Amino acid sequence: MAEPAGSKAVARLLALLRTLSAYTRGVKALVGSSAALGALLLVLRYYVFSKRGVVPYIINEPGRVGRRVAGGKTAAGGEDKDRGVYDVVIVGGGTAGCVLASRLSEDPNVRVLLLEAGKSSRLTRFSQVPSLYHQFFHSRHDYNLYTVPQKHAASKKKYWPRGKVLGGCSSVNAMIFHHGAPSDYDEWARLQGGQEGAEGWSYEQFNRYFLKFERFHPSREYPHVDVSLRGSAGPVQVGHFGxxxxxxxxxxxxxxxxxxxxxxxxxxxxxxxxxxxxxTFIDSRGRRVTTESSYLTPEVLARANLTVATRATVTRILFEYVQKGEEKLPKAVGVRYVNLQGEVFEVAARKEVIVSAGAIHTPQILMLSGVGPVEHLAEHNIPVVADLPGVGSHLMDHxxxxxxxxxxxxxxxxxLPSDNPHHHPSVKNVLRMVALLLQYQLTGKGILSSNIAExxxxxxxxxxxxxxxxxxxxxxxxxxxxxxxxxxxxxxxxxxxxxxxxxxxxxxxxxxxxLRPTSVGTVRLQSSSPIDPPIIDPEYLxxxxxxxxxxxxxxxxxxxxxxxxxxxxxxxxxxxxxxxxxxxxxxxxxxxxxxxxxxVETLYHPTSTARMLPREQGGVVDPFLCVHGVNGLRVVDASIFPTITSGHTVSPAIAVAEKAADLILESFYVV
CATH class of the missing domain: 3.30.410.40 (Cholesterol Oxidase; domain 2)
Structure with a gap:
């Protein structure tokens, strides 16, 4: 006899509650029957929303935005000759990628495509609840990466979570709003060796991009903040919430x-x-603030010149060779990607390809595409497009x-409630969790609004x-x-x-x-297959x-x-x-x-694997974030940090993307 559909729904709901209680640990909370009922309804609402699988204006069937590749060739365009052709293709909808997509598409004359391997964080259960970010770890919204055994750290492999959703690690981190030290950016400028554009990275000039993205909310509880030094009109809400x-x-x-x-x-x-x-990156209602929620608002997503496609895993950058003086130089002209079914598609970029896949996947994509250390590419029989030894080198982390x-x-x-995830959760802790959910939903307060690192x-x-x-x-x-x-x-x-x-x-x-490690490591390819995760060795300690x-x-x-x-x-x-x-x-x-x-563990801050430095010093990009020796290709994410900042890395990654958007749009109108 078939199980009634209602019974299945109840079973799924109970399973969800068990999962939630397993992710948490800690305290008692007041529980009443009405509170339990209200929070159960809240759980059900989140559960149903996550099952819809659709966010307006976000395309979760990425084959619709490109042209199918069969037998190594791209299908002819037919009547729809513009399908799969954009001015700018952004690889990776993480912390920086969402910023770029929003800012570049402010110009209605620039057609922008954002490709993200994961899906919208809006479709993940409780994604806006600050203290539940651990739910992303080891889930399908996480790349579930590990380092090689660390020979100076008890020979242990170390787990490195990386967000596989729009917003990237801004959707799964501890939400700390911190720039680092002002002298960090003066150091960045010094390290450029006098290249054109270097001074734009000094703190005096770069600080305006921190202020540009920020919308600070003053707090009566913390009245000594000088609001004249805080941004007030940006898309990203910050303050002492939580x-x-x-x-x-x-x-x-x-x-x-x-x-x-x-x-x-x-x-x-x-x-x-x-x-x-x-x-914190927490808003006045106690919700997590991500670059997806801040920059890819419904109004932004509705722009006719912006396309956001999820579940699209980029496997390589496409190049053509163009004559420049007496030599031919590679030019990025598009990317190849696969959908969840493994079908292959390509899109073309009239102006630029921008890689914003983060400090781990950016060097992986570059190397898979032939941009990287020539000896390493030869090990995997990857044809060399540009010999750049700095790609994947100088990995830094906190x-x-x-x-x-x-x-x-x-x-x-x-x-938080304290069930061990390896045991059946107690009814008491499930009820505690229900009460905390209700408190959070009604007030935006309580331990569920904590960023944990308070x-x-x-x-x-x-x-x-x-x-x-x-x-x-x-x-x-x-x-x-x-x-x-x-x-x-x-x-x-x-x-x-x-x-x-x-x-x-x-x-x-x-x-x-x-904050200022002297141990540096590498990201290297395991093989020429984009399916295989990269080899990560931070060389801790x-x-x-x-x-x-x-x-x-x-x-x-x-x-x-x-x-x-x-x-x-x-x-x-x-x-x-x-x-x-x-x-x-x-x-x-x-x-x-x-x-x-x-x-020793990671604080989730990998940087510097495609550094902004002169080429002869192991650099990968110049002060305009253009890849050395390659036309039409930039990198915009934490991998370009010349050296790691002395603090949390989300704020500088957002500011880098804000500055990059200005640099890119300015370059489009240079005569």
Whole structure:
């Protein structure tokens, strides 16, 4: 006898609730029968919406925007000769790609195509709920990448989540609005070696692109922000929205008492040193803000000259050779891509192809297309279009070390329900989750509005007020006012991106970040097949400098956690638990270094694999983001960073795309 359709729907709904509870961990919440009913209806609404699979004006059948390739040849155009022909083709609808598509299509004379391998984040369950971003990890909305075993980090492979949705990693990250240090961008300009356009990357000139994308919302709770230094008219909402745990406030008070003074705004010409509640990419209703939601609004998507196609995986860039003086140079003229069924299509670009696939997939696509280190391309029998050794080289990332502490305060506003995903979730935690969902839906507040990393402190390892040992042998910072250490606080604790759990109980986390790593790695092809994921080797902790800075960071973290008022929160019952770090202050430098090598993980900030530098210095693009030696091809994403910024990378990636849009449109009208 067939199972009734209603029973199947209920079963699917219960399965969804189990999944949601498995993604979360932490606290009790008030639960009543009416609250449970209301939140169940909310869950059902999200569930039904995600099943529709359609967002107006977004094409999820990418064969409709290109021309089919059969037998290695593109089908004739027939009557529709303009099908598959655009002025600009953008490869990748991630953090930068969405910005470019929106800004370039503001000019009605420019026909723009954006190709994205994933789908709209609007179609993913609870994509706007800030604290549930872990749901994307290891899902079909994640590329599910791993590094090679890290020989300087306990020989472990490291999981590197990468967003496979419109908005890219802005749709799956911790939503921290942070520019880095002003001197980071002056360093970028210096590194250009006097190339034309170099000065445009100095902080004085580049800062206008931060202000251009930003729409800051002042907060009564944080009144000391100078709003004259904040952007007010951009598409991206930022501010102090999102949950702030009572424990987070204790962390900031402890920083004050430990010598890390408050800085009301990390994102000004005054610099980023100090401690503060972080500003977030969260709006006034408590929703995640992504570059898809900000830039690809219904009004933008409705533009006649903009086409956005999802579920389109680009496999290579297409080139022709054009005469320039006495030599022929390659020119990008289109791209080839496949849909979910593996069918092959091509589109043509009259003016430019722009690769915005991120610091991992941008070098992969370039190398698959014949742009990269000639010796490596030869290993995979890929014909060389341009010999650029810098493609896939100089991979940089911010390593993070997670430290765990038992919390005696049991502040219930700080935590999410705590089911282990490897066990059947309890009814109690499902109901707790339902109540939190209802609170979030009605008010936009509560722990579900938390970005998890709620507050941070930025310091220099050479600061004599914090470190009596004196400066290290090498100063890796971009300037005297720039940090090389970040410590951030989370009102819950997690292991390996939430894949593993602490024993049952109440915990908070402190985390140290190496902001200016000297260890650099590579992205390389596994084969000539675009299906095979790239080989990622960040070479974590391959220099003593990196270990030394992280040991100092651990010392400062330990001092903060043992400073009031945070010290009183640490539960002595956890002193003997091996996973906890209550006795960090009693460990030797060598013991801390061993712990660091065992625990190091990514902070999700890969950069610099197609750097903006002179070609002879290993650069891939010039200050106009044009690929050296190739016409009609640019790269616009975090891979062009000459060196990693001393902070979170979403803001600079958006600003790079804003500047790139201006550069591109200006180039179209140069006589």
């Amino acid at each position: 949950n702030t745990s009572p424990l987070t406030r204790k962390f900031l008070d402890a920083c004050d008492n430990a010598g890390v003074t408050r800085n009301p705004d990390f994102n000004t010409p005054k610099g980023t040193l100090g401690s503060s509640k972080v500003m 390593p993070v070390i997670d430290y765990h502490f038992m919390d005696r305060s049991r502040i219930r506003q700080s935590r 507050a941070a402190a930025f310091v220099r390892s050479s600061d004599p007020k914090l470190f009596s040992e004196g400066p290290l042998a090498e100063d890796t910072t971009s300037g005297p006012g720039a940090p090389d250490i970040e410590i951030f606080f989370s009102p819950l604790s997690y292991i390996e991106h939430g894949d593993h759990h602490l024993p049952s109980g109440h915990y908070f986390g402190l985390h140290t970040v190496l 391959s220099t003593q400098q990196d270990i030394s800075v992280l040991v100092r960071a651990a010392r400062l973290l330990s001092r903060i956690v043992h400073t009031e008022p945070l010290a009183s929160v640490v539960d002595p019952a956890g002193d003997d638990e091996p996973l906890l770090n209550h006795s960090l202050d009693k460990m030797s430098d060598d013991e801390i270094a061993e712990l660091i090598r065992d625990r």
